[in-house]
Amino acid sequence: MEDLVSIAIRSAIKRAKRRKNAEVSRDDLLIGLLQTVARFDIVQIGEITIDLEELEEPHPEVSEDDAGRADKQKVAYSPRASAVFDRAARIAKRDNSSKIGIVHLLVAFANEDNMVFARLKEKYGVSGVKWRSALSKWQPESPAKIATSSKAGSETRSPKELNEKMFFTPDEAAVFLDVHPQTIRGYIRTGKLAALRLAGERALRIQRNDLLALLEPYKPEEK
Amino acid sequence: MGCYVVIRHLPGITSEALAGAGLRAKSCAAEMTEEGTPIQWLRSYFIPETEQTHCYFEAPSFDAVKEINERANIPFSKIHEAQELLPDAV
Numbered sequence A: 001m002e003d004l005v006s007i008a009i010r011s012a013i014k015r016a017k018r019r020k021n022a023e024v025s026r027d028d029l030l031i032g033l034l035q036t037v038a039r040f041d042i043v044q045i046g047e048i049t050i051d052l053e054e055l056e057e058p059h060p061e062v063s064e065d066d067a068g069r070a071d072k073q074k075v076a077y078s079p080r081a082s083a084v085f086d087r088a089a090r091i092a093k094r095d096n097s098s099k100i101g102i103v104h105l106l107v108a109f110a111n112e113d114n115m116v117f118a119r120l121k122e123k124y125g126v127s128g129v130k131w132r133s134a135l136s137k138w139q140p141e142s143p144a145k146i147a148t149s150s151k152a153g154s155e156t157r158s159p160k161e162l163n164e165k166m167f168f169t170p171d172e173a174a175v176f177l178d179v180h181p182q183t184i185r186g187y188i189r190t191g192k193l194a195a196l197r198l199a200g201e202r203a204l205r206i207q208r209n210d211l212l213a214l215l216e217p218y219k220p221e222e223k
Numbered sequence B: 001m002g003c004y005v006v007i008r009h010l011p012g013i014t015s016e017a018l019a020g021a022g023l024r025a026k027s028c029a030a031e032m033t034e035e036g037t038p039i040q041w042l043r044s045y046f047i048p049e050t051e052q053t054h055c056y057f058e059a060p061s062f063d064a065v066k067e068i069n070e071r072a073n074i075p076f077s078k079i080h081e082a083q084e085l086l087p088d089a090v
Helices: A004-018 A026-037 A064-071 A079-094 A102-107 A115-124 A128-136 A143-150 A159-163 A170-177 A181-189 A208-212 B015-035 B062-071
Strands: A042-045 A048-051 A204-207 B002-009 B040-047 B052-059 B078-082
Touching (some): A004 A026, A004 A064, A004 A102, A004 B015, A026 A102, A026 A115, A048 A115, A079 B015, A170 A181, A170 A204, A170 A208, A181 A204, A204 A208, B002 B062, B015 B040, B015 B052, B015 B062, B062 B078
Antiparallel strands (some): A042 A048, B002 B052, B002 B078, B040 B052
């Protein structure tokens, strides 16, 4: 099983690539770390509840072809992201830890001024002290548990149950089509997929027929 | 695949700061391997007296070793192809 830090860093690199950035920035790194410990896009660190959907700035959804091309792009760590790694290493050492853990990388952001952490401060009133204090008592879930829950909705709805449903949450729709939940949300944002809002609520529902309408016959290109 | 040694002179560097660089190198190796350039960081030796670090990589080319160090944002002085000698082999 791959460790959480490796998963988080891979996620950060992928974010940089998908955004066609030449460098892995501090924002990429922080979002990668938070996504790795999130469940249903929610991160709970002590009393701090972070909604990644609110934190993450919207970006245009890319097609599978574009995503494939982006994944081949070469990216380097920015000097400021590198400094976060170095600080995390010092924090790990002070914590008597032989390895840099995800918590050390998160703590290393306490005094950073990158956009995502600034948004955390603004939206959730997270100061450097509050961040370090919450993380000092926090333990991430094991990689196995997070891996199980990262397939959104899969714990609560089996494919068979989903086959009998008329309306789907975005996470259930992702399971139904076997795509990432962000893909479904991207389709909704760009108008490619119709969604309904429950009266007076944030929650979205998607009709089964609208999901099926996304599927089209595959026609191999003529040579 | 060849063995390469990367020589760095990093005045004032501490062993814990090297751990941060090591994590970046490890992640870049995984990324480059996934992209189709198989590369592996084998091990590093830090020599406090000279403030030098020798890092060993298994890689398909000199350029791949240069690239991983640039992507990991770790400064270096020289890169040399090296030959491995093991006690059991002599």
